[in-house]
Amino acid sequence: MSMFSSFTRELRFFLKQPAAIVLVLVAISLSVFSVWSGLSEVERQQETIERLLVADAKDRAAVLAKESDYGGAAYYSFHLTYDPPSRLAFAALGERDTSPWKHRIRMLALEAQIYESDTANAELAQSGQFDFAFVLSILMPVFLIILLHDLRASERAAGRHDLLVATSASDNNLWRSRAFVRVILLSIGVLIPFLFGAMVSGASLLSIVSVLGIAIAQILFWSFLCLWASARSYAGPTIASGLLAVWMLTTFVVPAMSDAFIEAIIPAPEGGDIILTQRESVNDAWDLPKEATMETFVKEHPEWAEYAEINRPFEWKWYYAFQQVGDQSVADMSEKRRAAILKRDKAAQWFAFLSPSSLTERSLTGVAGTDAKAAMHYQQHVRNFHGSLREYYYPLLFKGAAYEAITLANLPRFKALSDRK
Amino acid sequence: MSNIVVEARNLSVMRGQTPVLSDINFEVRKGEVFALLGGNGAGKSTTLHTFLGLLPPQSGEAILFGKAVHSDVASVRSKVAYLPEAATLYGHLTAIENIEYFLSLAGIKKSSNEIVQALDRVSLQKEAHNQNMERYSKGMRQKTAIALALLRETPVLFLDEPTSGLDPVAIDEFNQLITSLAAAGTTIVMVTHDVYGACQVAHRIALLRRGALVGSFEADEGGKIDTETVHAAFAERAAS
Numbered sequence A: 001m002s003m004f005s006s007f008t009r010e011l012r013f014f015l016k017q018p019a020a021i022v023l024v025l026v027a028i029s030l031s032v033f034s035v036w037s038g039l040s041e042v043e044r045q046q047e048t049i050e051r052l053l054v055a056d057a058k059d060r061a062a063v064l065a066k067e068s069d070y071g072g073a074a075y076y077s078f079h080l081t082y083d084p085p086s087r088l089a090f091a092a093l094g095e096r097d098t099s100p101w102k103h104r105i106r107m108l109a110l111e112a113q114i115y116e117s118d119t120a121n122a123e124l125a126q127s128g129q130f131d132f133a134f135v136l137s138i139l140m141p142v143f144l145i146i147l148l149h150d151l152r153a154s155e156r157a158a159g160r161h162d163l164l165v166a167t168s169a170s171d172n173n174l175w176r177s178r179a180f181v182r183v184i185l186l187s188i189g190v191l192i193p194f195l196f197g198a199m200v201s202g203a204s205l206l207s208i209v210s211v212l213g214i215a216i217a218q219i220l221f222w223s224f225l226c227l228w229a230s231a232r233s234y235a236g237p238t239i240a241s242g243l244l245a246v247w248m249l250t251t252f253v254v255p256a257m258s259d260a261f262i263e264a265i266i267p268a269p270e271g272g273d274i275i276l277t278q279r280e281s282v283n284d285a286w287d288l289p290k291e292a293t294m295e296t297f298v299k300e301h302p303e304w305a306e307y308a309e310i311n312r313p314f315e316w317k318w319y320y321a322f323q324q325v326g327d328q329s330v331a332d333m334s335e336k337r338r339a340a341i342l343k344r345d346k347a348a349q350w351f352a353f354l355s356p357s358s359l360t361e362r363s364l365t366g367v368a369g370t371d372a373k374a375a376m377h378y379q380q381h382v383r384n385f386h387g388s389l390r391e392y393y394y395p396l397l398f399k400g401a402a403y404e405a406i407t408l409a410n411l412p413r414f415k416a417l418s419d420r421k
Numbered sequence B: 001m002s003n004i005v006v007e008a009r010n011l012s013v014m015r016g017q018t019p020v021l022s023d024i025n026f027e028v029r030k031g032e033v034f035a036l037l038g039g040n041g042a043g044k045s046t047t048l049h050t051f052l053g054l055l056p057p058q059s060g061e062a063i064l065f066g067k068a069v070h071s072d073v074a075s076v077r078s079k080v081a082y083l084p085e086a087a088t089l090y091g092h093l094t095a096i097e098n099i100e101y102f103l104s105l106a107g108i109k110k111s112s113n114e115i116v117q118a119l120d121r122v123s124l125q126k127e128a129h130n131q132n133m134e135r136y137s138k139g140m141r142q143k144t145a146i147a148l149a150l151l152r153e154t155p156v157l158f159l160d161e162p163t164s165g166l167d168p169v170a171i172d173e174f175n176q177l178i179t180s181l182a183a184a185g186t187t188i189v190m191v192t193h194d195v196y197g198a199c200q201v202a203h204r205i206a207l208l209r210r211g212a213l214v215g216s217f218e219a220d221e222g223g224k225i226d227t228e229t230v231h232a233a234f235a236e237r238a239a240s
Ligand SMILES: Nc1ncnc2c1ncn2[C@@H]1O[C@H](COP(=O)(O)OP(=O)(O)OP(=O)(O)O)[C@@H](O)[C@H]1O
Pocket: B015, B016, B020, B038, B039, B040, B041, B042, B043, B044, B045, B046, B047, B085
């Protein structure tokens, strides 16, 4: 008998099973909802960025109009930095849920400004968003388990198993085509809302194909596991419990334990400690002899040595120098933290091979550019931009140029890493 | 010789660690009705399961058309229609839908006309044909399963307690049906508790007790087996 005729036979058979149909419909609804909620979250983020961009330009213009020296201009003007959501971010919000993707920074000590909104251990936190990645990595296995675990056991319990087997030319073919129909309908139902979302948000073909590849790998893994289990001669509930135990273990227990393990063996300075250390350095600077501050500053930035003399009780160049010394005081910690986060991320990637759900989630956020690496990349981008502010202002401040409002038009402008990836 | 269709040759079968059939031998020729009698748990259903390739023989052979069943299970299953002991079909489907589905499993397509004819042949009432089977009585389910077995038009029928649940009229009709099928060349192996019915239709009866054959009876020239003799033998040898 041809594959096709068994498929159509089992398709017709499936369409007369209300319980299975309801389950597939539930899966479809959840997928639709996840795509919708992902798209609206991304839209909200984009609107936020657009709104802030308008406000950002307006605020700065207003501030600059009032200021009469460079120090004040730098002090009072904020700059919006942001990481726009990629076109696939709707499907896997990933780190965008937990680590900041926008900042308002000014030319003060930077590290505290970066970590202010990032005090949680975001790099390993599970995404709390109900996005497509959640449906695919966490819920999909449950749907597959429910649909496939008792392929045979239910027939055995109903007393039909022997007749089915004795009647079919090939009973393997029977179970396979039954499973195939269920997996195909479920997969199509779950993936079509994603494809729709990807189309709406204009994702590239390559990224869509990558997501489909990840989805197929996840679906195949659990389908084969369920098929293998369903061929055991245990009762349906026993098989279901076994599979659900595997699901819980690999989806929740293994990631939680490996995260705890990774955090323990790869320590990272806390963002909060970095903030405190930097604030202390900045606050202490007011009471320190100015020469001491300038000396520390010049050690790192010898190009300003000949301009480092402070004569008046308050000078902006001294003020910004001790801000930068504040950054210098935590440069080591911050670097350690970044390195540790990337190292944890790498370790988590290895542990993900013990957890199909984590692997799926990580692969999706990787493709969507919403993973820890992307978050670090953005953070570094903010540092670079902040550096360009200093590059712009320092010559004006240190060389004591007369204030000319016009030059501020040349202020470095923040450019996002990409408009939409 | 070549007209032997079903043959057990020193057949022994285990279920788990328990031996269920031990060293069974019998032959059924083309067009014969062979009835297996025996107490509960004697191993009658197990015998059929073994010939269907659902259970492997521990030793000896289950042979169909000269071929060991376990060497080519698929070809055996295409030649045998099976009526299971507790025939359950899908409750959410009608008799006709059920039959269509199971036939398509075997790669057979029948018109709904032919299916209705088969259901008439086992006298399932017309108004039930298009009702979901969850509303069927035991006898109605049994009739549907018999109709399914008939529609497969296989050269061999394995029937496990085919008359259980049938009313007396239906049993008579069924016995006539079996006789005419056999006359037309169908080979029938039948497990039954109905000694009287078996004596009416069977060409040969075998008594099974605790997995061993303990008696065998052949039909006389008139084509009948004496009910009294079988009854007596059953009470003496086969009752567990
Ligand atoms: N699925 C099974 N697993 C283990 N043992 C089984 C199984 N089915 C039957 N048995 C055992 O095999 C033996 C023979 O069972 P079988 O079903 O062949 O008896 P039977 O002659 O058909 O009885 P009945 O008249 O009650 O239908 C019994 O001892 C029974 O306990």
